[in-house]
Amino acid sequence: MTDTVISSMSKEVVIGFERPFIVIGERINPTGRKLLAEEMKNGDYSRVEADALAQVAAGAQVLDVNAGIPLADEPAILAESIKLVQSITDVPLCIDSSIVAALEAGLEAYEGKALLNSVTGEDERLEAVLPLVKKYGCAVIAISNDDSGISEDINVRFDVARKIVERAQDHGIPVSDVVVDPLVMPIGAINSSGRQVMELVHRLRNELKVNTTCGASNLSFGLPNRNGLNTAFISMAIAGGMTSAITNPLHGEIMQSVRGADVVMGHDAECANWIAANRDPNAETRARRGRRGGRRGRS
Amino acid sequence: MTDTVISSMSKEVVIGFERPFIVIGERINPTGRKLLAEEMKNGDYSRVEADALAQVAAGAQVLDVNAGIPLADEPAILAESIKLVQSITDVPLCIDSSIVAALEAGLEAYEGKALLNSVTGEDERLEAVLPLVKKYGCAVIAISNDDSGISEDINVRFDVARKIVERAQDHGIPVSDVVVDPLVMPIGAINSSGRQVMELVHRLRNELKVNTTCGASNLSFGLPNRNGLNTAFISMAIAGGMTSAITNPLHGEIMQSVRGADVVMGHDAECANWIAANRDPNAETRARRGRRGGRRGRS
Numbered sequence: 001m002t003d004t005v006i007s008s009m010s011k012e013v014v015i016g017f018e019r020p021f022i023v024i025g026e027r028i029n030p031t032g033r034k035l036l037a038e039e040m041k042n043g044d045y046s047r048v049e050a051d052a053l054a055q056v057a058a059g060a061q062v063l064d065v066n067a068g069i070p071l072a073d074e075p076a077i078l079a080e081s082i083k084l085v086q087s088i089t090d091v092p093l094c095i096d097s098s099i100v101a102a103l104e105a106g107l108e109a110y111e112g113k114a115l116l117n118s119v120t121g122e123d124e125r126l127e128a129v130l131p132l133v134k135k136y137g138c139a140v141i142a143i144s145n146d147d148s149g150i151s152e153d154i155n156v157r158f159d160v161a162r163k164i165v166e167r168a169q170d171h172g173i174p175v176s177d178v179v180v181d182p183l184v185m186p187i188g189a190i191n192s193s194g195r196q197v198m199e200l201v202h203r204l205r206n207e208l209k210v211n212t213t214c215g216a217s218n219l220s221f222g223l224p225n226r227n228g229l230n231t232a233f234i235s236m237a238i239a240g241g242m243t244s245a246i247t248n249p250l251h252g253e254i255m256q257s258v259r260g261a262d263v264v265m266g267h268d269a270e271c272a273n274w275i276a277a278n279r280d281p282n283a284e285t286r287a288r289r290g291r292r293g294g295r296r297g298r299s
Numbered sequence: 300m301t302d303t304v305i306s307s308m309s310k311e312v313v314i315g316f317e318r319p320f321i322v323i324g325e326r327i328n329p330t331g332r333k334l335l336a337e338e339m340k341n342g343d344y345s346r347v348e349a350d351a352l353a354q355v356a357a358g359a360q361v362l363d364v365n366a367g368i369p370l371a372d373e374p375a376i377l378a379e380s381i382k383l384v385q386s387i388t389d390v391p392l393c394i395d396s397s398i399v400a401a402l403e404a405g406l407e408a409y410e411g412k413a414l415l416n417s418v419t420g421e422d423e424r425l426e427a428v429l430p431l432v433k434k435y436g437c438a439v440i441a442i443s444n445d446d447s448g449i450s451e452d453i454n455v456r457f458d459v460a461r462k463i464v465e466r467a468q469d470h471g472i473p474v475s476d477v478v479v480d481p482l483v484m485p486i487g488a489i490n491s492s493g494r495q496v497m498e499l500v501h502r503l504r505n506e507l508k509v510n511t512t513c514g515a516s517n518l519s520f521g522l523p524n525r526n527g528l529n530t531a532f533i534s535m536a537i538a539g540g541m542t543s544a545i546t547n548p549l550h551g552e553i554m555q556s557v558r559g560a561d562v563v564m565g566h567d568a569e570c571a572n573w574i575a576a577n578r579d580p581n582a583e584t585r586a587r588r589g590r591r592g593g594r595r596g597r598s
Binding site: 187195 | 487490491493497518523528531532534538539552555556560562564565568573574578
């Protein structure tokens with residue numbers, strides 16, 4: 001039983017073994033989104049705002065915020081974005097950058113206990129990022145690759161994860177504040193990549209006792225009907241013990257799969273969330289009409 | 300590694316640990332289908348025929364055939380239905396009845412190696428059904444309940460399964476010809492029923508070395524959006540090692556979930572089935588037009 005607690009000013013979210021799965025919304029990321037990149041660079045955050053609200057409405061419990069725009073002042077833009085998103089939503093954020101200065105600017109701007117995305121297994125990176133994690137008291141995503149790249153050998157990926165967890169402990173960071181991403185490889189290229197994830201999650205959970213996350217949509221890279229495949233994968237990853245994922249909550253099938261998986265895992269008491277998310281709107285309208293003498297609209 | 304081989308006159312289907320999941324189409328069953336029951340009783344098998352063809356087209360690799368109609372000659376109707384379905388499809392069948400005489404009439408009419416549905420753990424039932432399994436050389440579904448009903452204690456359900464497997468061996472039936480249904484309870488009533496299935500499948504596979512099946516839609520009984528929940532459940536059951544299910548292949552989300560789960564499990568070499576099932580029809584039309592000088596229709 002490991003609980004990773006993160007928070008905003010007013011809300012706590014817990015990623016944990018015996019808890020509902022946590023969806024970290026991935027949309028606020030200019031990578032591959034030319035228009036968003038251009039807007040963010042020019043100080044127009046209207047799309048960031050819209051993406052934040054839409055993802056929370058769709059059920060994301062955490063939002064990833066990334067401002068990786070070439071030739072832009074990433075630390076400043078990331079800090080701005082974080083302040084903005086915190087001003088309009090109450091969910092905890094995942095501060096996402098490959099630039100250490102941007103991670104620090106994000107942490108400086110953030111109110112609460114963030115999830116930092118990410119640290120990898122290279123010594124230089126560990127020694128740059130882990131002191132920030134300790135200083136700001138945040139949690140961190142540990143990605144199982146290092147100088148040698150991403151190994152196809154899951155033992156190597158497990159060893160990288162263990163190295164990061166141990167190094168974090170050396171810095172005074174508890175195991176519960178490290179969330180490991182075992183790395184999901186495209187299954188079109190590596191047929192065993194789904195099984196690899198299952199096996200790694202099992203070992204990470206049982207041997208390192210850490211929570212886990214992943215970029216769930218990597219699996220389907222290059223294949224048709226990616227959403228369909230991602231939908232099956234995410235519920236299977238949950239069955240295998242994965243406790244969070246960075247994904248797109250605006251895809252209804254994905255969120256339905258997560259909610260269904262929570263039910264199957266026994267993490268939705270009395271199926272209350274499932275029932276709430278799948279209410280018959282007509283029945284509700286009828287009930288409302290009955291109660292309110294024919295009024296149709298929502299109050 | 301256990302392979303359960305069943306067959307029609309011309310086609311073999313293998314239910315196995317390291318193989319694609321087998322969907323047994325559940326539609327040919329008059330229970331709760333008043334019109335179908337009435338028609339079958341009156342010797343009108345047009346709907347049986349349509350259901351058979353539609354389920355095979357949707358991807359069912361095996362069809363369940365049940366003729367349980369009150370006050371009708373079930374053995375004769377079951378035998379008729381089986382002959383008819385075998386005359387228009389080439390998939391193996393699952394001969395489904397609670398009446399031993401109907402099971403025998405079905406086996407007598409069937410050409411190939413059928414899957415018999417089912418035997419339970421009561422001594423009387425075991426001694427009535429297992430000799431048929433041996434005599435006709437078929438495979439059989441073993442349901443983990445007995446005189447005492449369905450236990451909520453999974454150890455009891457496991458013990459019933461073990462008893463059936465051992466009794467089958469006493470009758471000279473190999474373990475590979477017994478497919479165990481661990482029983483899926485409604486999760487709206489028993490919050491742990493999804494976890495129970497996972498744990499039972501794990502034990503059945505590792506301790507008894509048997510293939511498994513289930514009535515996948517039982518889980519969602521009484522809840523809204525049953526298909527959505529069944530879709531998440533079936534991929535999770537596959538992740539947990541379940542090797543077949545009796546379900547409705549006409550629900551596209553279910554079949555998509557099964558195909559996606561096969562990919563994730565590494566049971567779809569080069570994702571060929573996934574790609575075939577998710578081809579862009581426009582791309583195909585364009586390719587066909589190119590090849591055939593503007594013809595639009597299928598040949």
